[in-house]
Amino acid sequence: MLYFLILLLVFVFSILIIDWIPQFNTWQSRIKIGRFEDKNFWNQKVVEVSKKWLNKTPTIKLTDNNRLIIIDIIKGNYKRNSIQSWQKASLLLGLNQFAIKNNDGEVKKIIQNYILSEIDSNGNWKQNPTEIDAIILAYAILKVDGLDVQKYKPALDFSYNLIQNLKGTDGTIAYRNHISDFRFVDTIGFISPFLIRYGTLFSNQDAIYLGIKQITEFNKFAMLNEEFIPCHTYNIKSNLPVGLFGWGRGLGWYAIGLIDAWNELPETHSQKKEMTQLVTKFAQMAMKFQNENGSWNWLILNRQSQADSSTTATLAWFLANAASISEISDKANSSKEKALNYLQKVTRRSGAIDFSQGDTKGIGVHSQEFDILPFTQGFCLRTLNL
Numbered sequence: 317m318l319y320f321l322i323l324l325l326v327f328v329f330s331i332l333i334i335d336w337i338p339q340f341n342t343w344q345s346r347i348k349i350g351r352f353e354d355k356n357f358w359n360q361k362v363v364e365v366s367k368k369w370l371n372k373t374p375t376i377k378l379t380d381n382n383r384l385i386i387i388d389i390i391k392g393n394y395k396r397n398s399i400q401s402w403q404k405a406s407l408l409l410g411l412n413q414f415a416i417k418n419n420d421g422e423v424k425k426i427i428q429n430y431i432l433s434e435i436d437s438n439g440n441w442k443q444n445p446t447e448i449d450a451i452i453l454a455y456a457i458l459k460v461d462g463l464d465v466q467k468y469k470p471a472l473d474f475s476y477n478l479i480q481n482l483k484g485t486d487g488t489i490a491y492r493n494h495i496s497d498f499r500f501v502d503t504i505g506f507i508s509p510f511l512i513r514y515g516t517l518f519s520n521q522d523a524i525y526l527g528i529k530q531i532t533e534f535n536k537f538a539m540l541n542e543e544f545i546p547c548h549t550y551n552i553k554s555n556l557p558v559g560l561f562g563w564g565r566g567l568g569w570y571a572i573g574l575i576d577a578w579n580e581l582p583e584t585h586s587q588k589k590e591m592t593q594l595v596t597k598f599a600q601m602a603m604k605f606q607n608e609n610g611s612w613n614w615l616i617l618n619r620q621s622q623a624d625s626s627t628t629a630t631l632a633w634f635l636a637n638a639a640s641i642s643e644i645s646d647k648a649n650s651s652k653e654k655a656l657n658y659l660q661k662v663t664r665r666s667g668a669i670d671f672s673q674g675d676t677k678g679i680g681v682h683s684q685e686f687d688i689l690p691f692t693q694g695f696c697l698r699t700l701n702l
Contacts, residue, residue, distance in 0.1 A: 345668070345670075348665050349662065349664050350661035350662055355656075355700075359414075359697075359701070361663070362663070362667050362700065363411070363414055363667075363697065365668050367411065367426055369693065370426065371426075371430060371433070373404055374690060376403060399675055401445070401450040402452050403689070403694075404453055404690070405456040406695055407690050407694040408453070408456040408457070410694035410695065410696070410698045410701075411423050411426065412456070413697060413701045413702065414697055414700075416461050417701040424461070431463075435471050439467050439468045439470040447492070448482060448489065448503060449506055450478075452507075454475040455510035458513050465517055475514075476511075476520075479511065479526075482496075483526075484496055484552060485552075486533070487533075488526075488530050488533050489526070491549075497551050497552055498679070499537075499552060500548065501546050501548060501549065501569045502566070504569060504570055505569035505572045507530060508573040509527070509576035509579075511524065511530075511577075512577050516580060524581070524585070528587055530573075532590075535594070538550040540557075540562075543601060544601045545567075545601060545616070546561070546566055547559055548563055560615065562605075564612050564613055564614040564615060564627030565614070565624065565630070568695075569630070571602070571631055572634065572695070574598060574634070575595060575634045578592065578595050578637075592641060595641060596643055599635060599638040599641075599644050599648055603651045606654065607623065607658075609623075609661075610654035610655045610656070611627075611628045611655070612627040612655075614682070614686075622673075624672060624673045625692045626692040628658055629655075629672075629692045629695040629696045629699070632652050632655035632659070632695070632696070633695045633698050633699045635652040636649075639652065656700065668688045669688065670686075672688065672691070673685070
């Protein structure tokens with residue numbers, strides 16, 4: 317009987333420890349948060365964390381539950397590879413931007429080693445992606461400075477074919493096969509930049525067209541009137557928006573999809589002017605909802621909602637690039653600097669940026685957890701080193 321009680325106590329204590337350690341780590345990590353005075357030193361700390369996380373990426377939870385999480389782990393509801401792929405993609409994009417600007421040999425080596433861990437000597441994925449989230453990782457690899465694209469073409473072709481397999485009757489790409497009637501704003505960020513870069517590099521006009529169409533079709537059915545505020549998704553059968561308008565990271569997904577697609581589109585392309593107008597229009601809308609401290613909220617239409625670092629980092633990247641348009645240059649640069657100042661103030665002493673919204677659970681079901689997110693880390697790094 318005593319032996320059984322000891323085992324029971326050990327079991328209960330282990331469960332409590334599993335729950336307690338993440339919460340304790342978050343609490344202690346926020347001590348002396350935002351104490352960075354020098355932007356260059358802050359940049360270096362952000363890089364240090366990004367290098368560490370690229371190969372050992374923190375798990376981003378599927379659930380907001382902080383009690384008895386062992387049950388979620390056992391049920392397989394704690395993490396998912398598709399979420400991890402866009403964390404790694406962002407880190408890779410950020411580190412590549414840092415390596416280009418600073419000609420950093422160590423970071424370039426880390427990037428090369430990471431690619432070798434994902435793609436074999438024949439240019440194929442070591443583990444073929446199965447979900448659309450992984451396409452942004454393919455884009456990040458395509459963006460690596462000095463990459464021999466022909467060497468990795470089999471993996472890139474596989475990624476392109478994965479996109480094609482999710483094409484619906486309307487000619488646009490679904491987020492998942494089991495919800496094929498919906499078009500999510502997330503998908504714009506996942507696929508449009510890849511499609512246009514892939515299409516440009518390999519002379520595939522259909523890929524370029526599809527990358528643009530994913531954006532322009534979303535604009536027709538999922539934007540709030542003339543305000544140009546995106547909804548989470550829309551239904552292709554009813555052509556009606558579904559979910560929240562003004563979800564912060566939804567703005568972020570649209571922003572990075574639009575701005576990177578715009579950057580990839582050749583100046584001579586017939587739709588470059590239209591895309592430039594979209595960039596201008598979206599920038600003007602986004603800047604109206606920026607808080608005085610430089611952040612954007614997880615729900616931009618509600619000033620009382622929690623500020624979200626992932627929204628702030630992605631919109632900072634968008635505005636840093638949109639500033640090349642003379643019509644909005646000064647305002648976009650000012651807005652970008654305010655955003656970076658905010659991110660600096662919510663960076664833990666380790667260099668990890670805090671207070672990013674957790675993963676969305678479904679249409680209209682958004683996380684109320686705000687913690688670290690490698691996705692935020694990478695886009696902040698991209699902006700700092702543009």
